[in-house]
Amino acid sequence: MFFLRFLAKRIVAIIITLAAVIAISYIMMYASPGGFMSTTQIATALAPLAAQDPVAYQKVMEQFQQRYGLNLPLWHQVLLYIWHSFTFNFGNSMENPSITIMSQLKSALPISVILAFASVVVSVVVGIPMGIIAALKRNTWIDYTVTTLSMFGQAIPSFVLAVIFVLIFGVVWQNVLPVTGWGTFSEAILPVISLAAGNIGVVARYMRGSLIETMRQDFIRTAKSKGVKYWPLVFKHGVKNSLTALITVIGPQFAFTVVGTVWVENIFAIPGLGKVINTAFTNFDFPLAITAVFILGATIMVTNLVVDLIYAWVDPRVKLQ
Structure with a gap:
């Protein structure tokens, strides 16, 4: 009985700590200057579209943000990533959207x-x-x-x-x-x-x-x-x-x-x-x-x-x- 209580306490502590680590890491990345759509490769690829058709470029940006939840409030994004991590629903990366993170x-x-x-x-x-x-x-x-x-x-x-x-x-x-x-x-x-x-x-x-x-x-x-x-x-x-x-x-x-x-x-x-x-x-x-x-x-x-x-x-x- 004591062993089970000890194990339960440690597991709860691990879950809380991991949630805090995920939240801090995500907030630091979110607050950093730049972003995925502003990286060199993506920005270069979308530069002609942004210059020729700003409306289409804005739609692409909105679809991208909606797909990865970047249009949600920050607290909602953090909770979403914490939930996905603990349920092992890692999804697809932004760099390779056709490949799951699990396969990588x-x-x-x-x-x-x-x-x-x-x-x-x-x-x-x-x-x-x-x-x-x-x-x-x-x-x-x-x-x-x-x-x-x-x-x-x-x-x-x-x-x-x-x-x-x-x-x-x-x-x-x-x-x-x-x-x-x-x-x-x-x-x-x-x-x-x-x-x-x-x-x-x-x-x-x-x-x-x-x-x-x-x-x-x-x-x-x-x-x-x-x-x-x-x-x-x-x-x-x-x-x-x-x-x-x-x-x-x-x-x-x-x-x-x-x-x-x-x-x-x-x-x-x-x-x-x-x-x-x-x-x-x-x-x-x-x-x-x-x-x-x-x-x-x-x-x-x-x-x-x-x-x-x-x-x-x-x-x-x-x-x-």
Whole structure:
């Protein structure tokens, strides 16, 4: 019963937060100078009609506004987009009115998810051993080296690292690794590393701190006094219990990495969610932009909820409240 109440409260909080995010995003786009019909491509196409037949041009504008609800009051437009988002009735984009937004997401979203998942896997595979080594060699040059590399990885944003990779492998070391495209293993290497670098630092530091704290616990001293050998003590008792704390790090990492792919995908010309979002906001494509905001926001919030539930299930000491 308590679990259901907790879950209901979190779901209600997610719904309210997502509604607020959609409303703020839409109002900011609405208040921004310009609009879809004033973007370069559309304005150029309609310029002859506006000059030759202003009445026909006005009818085209009215039909367009009526189709996308832009003739309604602002509060009505906001509520309409919130309702369409939560009912998954995303409709068609302004840029491609013959193609549904859902079909665009079906081709773009999996690419971003795969890219984010691969980067998180790399960060876990590399970061956990780094953290273990740093913890076991605490206050030595190995520990200082791992800590320094972790701080560098966290300090450099993924999009800055992506630009550096493009300059190195696109100008200096040409034909070593591709800097554009998606579909082959070699094309995924640089984007994955760009996204994983910061996450590796986070995982390594958390693993180091968690393992140091675990090795100080009473049950470790008890196991040592019973004659448990060093390496079984470290991995069976120390590392195993330290990994629980990483759940609260890895889960949100995946969600935020999906968001982070937006900039990296644009730099490496990857046809993922980043390209869709960039096109939507650049062209004031309201339906597509709000849908992208909804998808990203829901990914972060739902992932955080799942992480909380898994953490409470894995560690009985943790209560849901």
